[in-house]
Amino acid sequence: xxxxxxxxxxxxxxxEFHYIGxxxxxxxxxxxxxxxxxxxxxxxxxxxxxxTETWYHRMGCRRFFNLERDTxxxxxxxxxxxxx
Amino acid sequence: MQDLCCAGAGEHAHWAAAATGRNAVEPARANGRRxxxxxxxxxxxxxxxxxxxxxxSGKEWPRAWRDxxxxxxxxxxxxxxxxxxxxxxxxxxxxxxxxxxxVLDKSYLGGGGSGRSTAILRSNYLxxxxxxxxxxxxxxxxxxxxxxxxxxMFSRRGHLTLAHNDSSLRTMRWRAEVNKLQGVDxxxxxxxxxxRLVPYLDISPDTRYPILGALYHPPGGIIxxxxxxxxxxxxxxxxxxxxxxxxxxxxxxxxxxxxxxxxTNRGDIxxxxxxxxxxxxxxxxxxxxxxxxxxQTFPLQAAVTEPVRPFLxxxxxxxxxxxxxxxxxxxxxxxxxxxxxxxxYSTRGSLEFAEGLATHVIELMPALSKMRLLRxxxxxxxxxxxFSPIMGGTGVDGFYVDVGWGTYGFxxxxxSGEAMAECIATGRxxxxxxxxxxxxxxxxxLVGEKGAAAVGH
Numbered sequence: 053x054x055x056x057x058x059x060x061x062x063x064x065x066x067x068e069f070h071y072i073g074x075x076x077x078x079x080x081x082x083x084x085x086x087x088x089x090x091x092x093x094x095x096x097x098x099x100x101x102x103x104t105e106t107w108y109h110r111m112g113c114r115r116f117f118n119l120e121r122d123t124x125x126x127x128x129x130x131x132x133x134x135x136x
Numbered sequence: 137m138q139d140l141c142c143a144g145a146g147e148h149a150h151w152a153a154a155a156t157g158r159n160a161v162e163p164a165r166a167n168g169r170r171x172x173x174x175x176x177x178x179x180x181x182x183x184x185x186x187x188x189x190x191x192x193s194g195k196e197w198p199r200a201w202r203d204x205x206x207x208x209x210x211x212x213x214x215x216x217x218x219x220x221x222x223x224x225x226x227x228x229x230x231x232x233x234x235x236x237x238x239v240l241d242k243s244y245l246g247g248g249g250s251g252r253s254t255a256i257l258r259s260n261y262l263x264x265x266x267x268x269x270x271x272x273x274x275x276x277x278x279x280x281x282x283x284x285x286x287x288x289m290f291s292r293r294g295h296l297t298l299a300h301n302d303s304s305l306r307t308m309r310w311r312a313e314v315n316k317l318q319g320v321d322x323x324x325x326x327x328x329x330x331x332r333l334v335p336y337l338d339i340s341p342d343t344r345y346p347i348l349g350a351l352y353h354p355p356g357g358i359i360x361x362x363x364x365x366x367x368x369x370x371x372x373x374x375x376x377x378x379x380x381x382x383x384x385x386x387x388x389x390x391x392x393x394x395x396x397x398x399x400t401n402r403g404d405i406x407x408x409x410x411x412x413x414x415x416x417x418x419x420x421x422x423x424x425x426x427x428x429x430x431x432q433t434f435p436l437q438a439a440v441t442e443p444v445r446p447f448l449x450x451x452x453x454x455x456x457x458x459x460x461x462x463x464x465x466x467x468x469x470x471x472x473x474x475x476x477x478x479x480x481y482s483t484r485g486s487l488e489f490a491e492g493l494a495t496h497v498i499e500l501m502p503a504l505s506k507m508r509l510l511r512x513x514x515x516x517x518x519x520x521x522x523f524s525p526i527m528g529g530t531g532v533d534g535f536y537v538d539v540g541w542g543t544y545g546f547x548x549x550x551x552s553g554e555a556m557a558e559c560i561a562t563g564r565x566x567x568x569x570x571x572x573x574x575x576x577x578x579x580x581x582l583v584g585e586k587g588a589a590a591v592g593h
Contacts, residue, residue, distance in 0.1 A: 053487065067488050071478035074432075087578070094430035094521050094577050098419040100481040123433070124481045 056119065059114045059130040072106040074098075075118050100124050104131060177373060182285050182450065189342055200366055201373035206380055210238045210408040210593035212560060213398050215385050215421055216242035216413035218250035219361070219546060222368035222379075223553020224411055224560075226284075229375035231554070232561035237377045238407075240400060242384035244421045246365030249415045252515030253546035254438050254472040255364075256451050256462060258295045258356035260315050260322045262307070262588035265571040266524065267318040270553060272568060274355060288316050289465060293449055295356025298500075300345040300456040307587045308351040315353070325352045336501045343499065345456050356451055357464050358470075361546060368553075388424040388535070395425065395534035409560055411536045416481065416516020418539035425535045429526060430577050431518045434475035435482065436543050437475030437489045439512035441504075443467030457496040468510065471497060475517055475543060483514040490556050517542045524583035527556065527572040528565045536560060537574065 054066040058111035074096050079088055097103060102122050109115055179198065180186060182557035186561070190197065204538040212228060214221045217239045242403040257277055259270035281288045298524035299305040308324050315322035327339040330350050339347045369379055380402070388410055414421045416433045448463040458474045471493055476486070490512055498505050518528060519542045538556045541548065555569045565573065571583050 060560075066478075074479075090578055091428075095428050096430075096432045098429075098432050098479070099415070100420060100433075105478075123479060126480060126482050126484075 054126055056107065056128060057130050058109045058112060058115075059117050060115060061109060064109070064112060068109060068111040070108040070110045072108055072116065075104040075106050140310045147454055174299065179370070182287070194332055200370040201379055203210065204378045204380065206383065206400070206402045207238065207378065207405065208403070209397075210378075211236040211407070212409045212411065213237075213405055213407040214239045214411045214413060215241075215398070216248070216415065216417075217245045217365075217369070217379055217381065218248050218413060218542070219246070219365055219549030220250075220414065220415075220552050220556075221411070221413035222246075222365060222372060223549050224413065224538065224556045225377045225379075225553075226368050226372040226375070227554045227557035228561060229372060229377055231557055234561055235376040237372075238405065239372070239377065239379045240383040240398075241379075241381050242401075244381050245369055245379060246362060248417075249515045249517070249541070249545055250361060250365050250549070252436075252438065252513055253361050254460065254462065254470050255279055255359050255361035255546055256295070256356070256460065257290070257359055257474075257547045258353055258451075259320050259547075260295065260297070260311055260351060260356065260588065261310050261355040262314060262585055263524075263583050264314060264318060266585050267320055269316065269568055269572075270548060271320050272554075273548050273551035276554065277359065277547075280364070280367070280376040280550065284367035286363060286370060288363045288367055290357060290359045291465065292355055292357040293451065293462075295353040295451040296333065296335065296453065297353070298330070298347050298452065298454045298456075299349045299351070300347060300454065302348075304455060305349050308349065311351055311588055320353075321355050322351060322353045326574075334448065334452055334573055336447060336503050337452070338500065338502055345454075345499065358451060358464065360465075364546075364549065367551075385421060385424070388421075390425050390532055390535070393531075394535055395532060405513065407534075409534045409536065411538060411556060413538045413556075413561065415518050415539065415541055415545060418518045418537065420539060422530070422535075422539070425530070425532050427530045427532055427537070427574075429518075429537070429539065429574070430521055431526070431540055432479050433481055434478075434482050434517050434519050435514045436473070436475045437485055437493075437512060437514045438470065438472045438516045439490065439493060440471070440510050441469040441507045442510050444469075444507065444524045454496070454500060456524060457499060459493060459496040459500070461497060469504070469507065472543075475519065476514075481516060483516065485512045485514050519543075521577070522582035522590040523585040525552070525572050526574050528559055528574065529551065530574055541571075542589065566583070 055063045056066050057063050107119050118131045119128050120131045225237050226241045259266045259274045299308050312322050312324050331339050389396040400579045412421045419429050419431050422429050451462040453460040460472045520540035555566045558566045
């Protein structure tokens with residue numbers, strides 16, 4: 053079983069969580085160019101290595117938080133509160 | 137790895153543009169000098185008689201393709217020796233006379249998605265573009281054994297996509313009509329007909345997800361995926377295409393917006409054309425050329441049971457239960473599912489997957505509860521936002537992609553190879569892949585196939 057460390061609940065099985073996606077600050081809708089908005093919508097960094105992501109503890113505290121995870125080994129650590 | 141992934145940041149220019157005429161490769165004259173290749177080596181034809189004769193002779197079996205020292209220049213370098221890369225190499229040589237081609241793979245031939253696929257073939261997609269495209273692949277698969285002189289064990293046995301609720305029933309009816317309009321044999325059938333085709337299915341109305349109907353696609357079937365890879369490799373080798381296993385691309389040289397060559401762990405190669413066929417790793421390879429792709433890599437797990445007497449004569453798919461089942465010619469049941477719930481490059485299997493899979497399979501066919509799983513494995517899928525592939529030029533002259541194959545790439549191997557070979561040889565994007573260009577995301581012309589591609593294999 054893969055463990056994910058929720059900043060509020062501690063280590064729990066990954067099946068308790070919902071993966072939101074790579075952490076990407078939302079561009080300002082008033083000033084963003086269409087190219088940047090397209091990138092925000094469609095283009096993930098998709099690295100083979102560490103990446104900061106947003107997760108949701110759906111079967112626990114039901115809070116969003118950020119996680120730094122190595123996509124090659126799936127080792128992870130929480131890095132604070134999420135964006136939502 | 138990290139900085140490679142960010143190499144293309146901010147280069148929006150590479151989003152634009154399909155291939156231009158300047159990309160065209162002129163056979164035997166690329167790089168301004170004549171290329172000389174040995175005359176095609178004709179291997180002995182494979183036949184039952186040849187098999188028996190050779191088996192009795194007790195001699196070593198000949199290699200199906202050759203190893204070569206890595207050259208310093210090629211007309212075309214294809215990254216990824218899976219079904220897409222090998223098919224592209226074969227059609228470049230067979231249809232367009234471009235034989236100075238190297239196919240590179242960091243691991244072994246057919247060791248990525250092509251060797252991990254559940255190898256289900258069908259063309260009952262949702263969009264006219266998709267149906268047309270995948271049906272051409274079925275057409276090529278039908279005669280592939282004869283074309284390649286290799287038994288690819290294509291078994292046409294019918295394909296059922298089950299509907300467990302009103303909305304899936306509606307999508308099935310929609311798909312059936314789109315399919316019929318494109319000349320593809322596909323129809324909606326009810327539970328009684330389903331039971332006739334697959335007697336072991338539980339069609340009782342009191343299950344958690346009762347079976348209300350199914351999209352029945354008689355031409356669908358399964359194939360021996362390794363045989364397809366090996367058949368293409370052998371047929372391409374006959375034309376002089378070089379296959380280099382254990383050759384990892386570490387960089388792509390681009391100057392003045394044109395591809396100049398690739399760097400590998402075995403040495404540098406000069407080439408005007410690079411084709412990226414690397415599925416789960418495609419964003420990493422594209423980043424080497426400064427091209428960013430709207431792709432995220434997810435693992436997809438599959439499993440196989442011990443072999444039993446043949447009892448399942450159709451491919452059965454359930455989108456609601458996230459599972460598909462087929463029985464191989466050897467009698468094993470092959471199961472597949474949807475991608476894992478989070479992005480990853482790890483190919484480790486999980487117990488959660490095996491548990492979920494078993495639960496859903498038994499829900500469909502309770503009689504299977506005594507069967508034992510033999511093994512499970514995982515492959516990497518390059519998922520696009522619209523569940524359609526990304527094919528063609530990229531805005532870097534000479535850098536082509538045949539990626540975004542997600543969970544549905546194997547069935548498209550032949551047509552992708554054929555289309556990409558034409559694209560590279562003529563410098564024009566063939567009509568059949570025109571709607572799958574990288575520029576569609578910028579222009580908002582997405583080809584939404586989620587309703588037919590998601591779990592439906």
